[in-house]
Amino acid sequence: MSEVILSTEAVSKSFGKFRALAGISASFPSGKLTSIIGPNGAGKSTFFNLLSGAFPPSEGRVIFEGRDITGTPQHHFAKLGIAKSFQITNVFPQLPVHENVRVALQALVSRYQIWSPRANLPELAERAEALLEIVGLQEHRHRAAGTLAHGQQRALEIAMALAANPRLLLLDEPTAGMSPEETRAMMDLILKLASERTVILVEHKMKLVMGISDRLLVLHHGELLAEGTPDEIRRNETVKRVYLGQREH
């Protein structure tokens, strides 16, 4: 297997008495697209939040590029080289589309400058323009982000996640609530992004990710049920029983 970019060592997470994740050890190969799948309530989102640093695990460690990042505050993740998109659409609704991306880019160079004008950082505006082009939003650059269609907001979010030029991109159900057309466009975009960096995708629609993933992790009841290539997962009897047997909706 190729080099590992991110791994977890026996991470668990409990919310009060509820044990959402029970000792998951997994590793994510560098440069690959890995999808985390599982039925509703399997602990996918909890696992995603541990990987993206939204909250620390109750037990266990998270290692990124050989470095223990367990408990690192969320706002350091962009600098580390990890970016994420949210399951619920999460943009700056009243700010123009272009400013959304520009301010995401600005986080890397200027956070507490109170005196020099923003206009002194023209390269940020240019890079924002380029990122909007990648996700196909350049014609909407002046609109308030909150007025975009759902699919467009998700695309904008990805542009913002790309701002930090992350080596690892974490996407939480990027196609949630999208029309089939929007879903197809998003899948194309994800494939394009995955050709240049490591992508970890959380998705509960299994069919969707089978075709594009290099590897799959299957969670069930907070445990790692199986991992392997799409073909291996498709042939796995346990997975078939708990997951494929269910009707997808």
Next chain:
Amino acid sequence: MLNADFVARCKRHRVVLAIAFLIIFPLLMPFKAIAVNILIYGLYALGFNMLFGTLGLLSFGHAALFGGGAYACGLVMLRLGLPWYVGVFGAVLAGMLIAAVIGAFAIRTRGIYFAMVTMALAQCLYFLADQATEFTGGENGLRGIELKTIQLPAITLNFVDPLTRYYVIAFFVAIALIVLSRILASPFGAVMEAVRENEARARACGYDVRATRYLAFVLSGGFCGLAGAMQALHLSIVPLETLAITNSGLVVMMALLGGMGTFFGPFVGAGVFLLLENLVSLWTVHWQLFVGAAFVCCVLFFPRGIWGTILLGRAR
């Protein structure tokens, strides 16, 4: 389109337009004393609005920053015997310092809790000033702050003359407007907006939300401290009520009346509030009833405030 263009151009020159307005303003006002009050409270609301409108943090303890500045200015002049401009400088520092202390506790909380913590800490300062009678004059207030003339290299200004006094204070307000405009146009200004719009997203982008709030709170303290100093010089006394909770509430009303998050709104809000107070109290002692009604109408029907609604109308 012409209107939108017009608004955009106004926005670019907002500082020049605001200062131009401040220059002609007293000539339009029947009583110069009200004009001075509008300036001072407008500046106070400006500092509050930076936190509330731009960053989205509602503080109920801004009287501590305003009153702290007023006391600092007075104490520097009376107890240390230093000139008035040192007092003004000291007031700005005091406002920022008090904000730094209150902020250190309050910034961990948000929403209603932030409002409560700031209010509680501001009350602490109020009682401190009340108890330290020998130093602050206690409930009699800090008396005897005297500024009659201002010596400039070429001329001597008579601070007792209402119009001169107005322009001296307007000078400091103009500086504050320039500074605020620069802060809003800076990269940090963009960060404040981002944090207001979506905290989780700002954090994921790599911004330290807590540090951003803290810095904004301290900066806000500087503006409010300056407003306090102007108040002290204007009244020649710092009443204990300057630190009172009503003064914290007042600035919330003014900012909402004018339009939160707008550049000039705080002055409009302070102006409407003080003019209503003055005009209605000529006719009835129950002026608060009418000002309160105006405030309620404003919140219900013009949630963007007076100035915010005018700007929106022009932009259409």
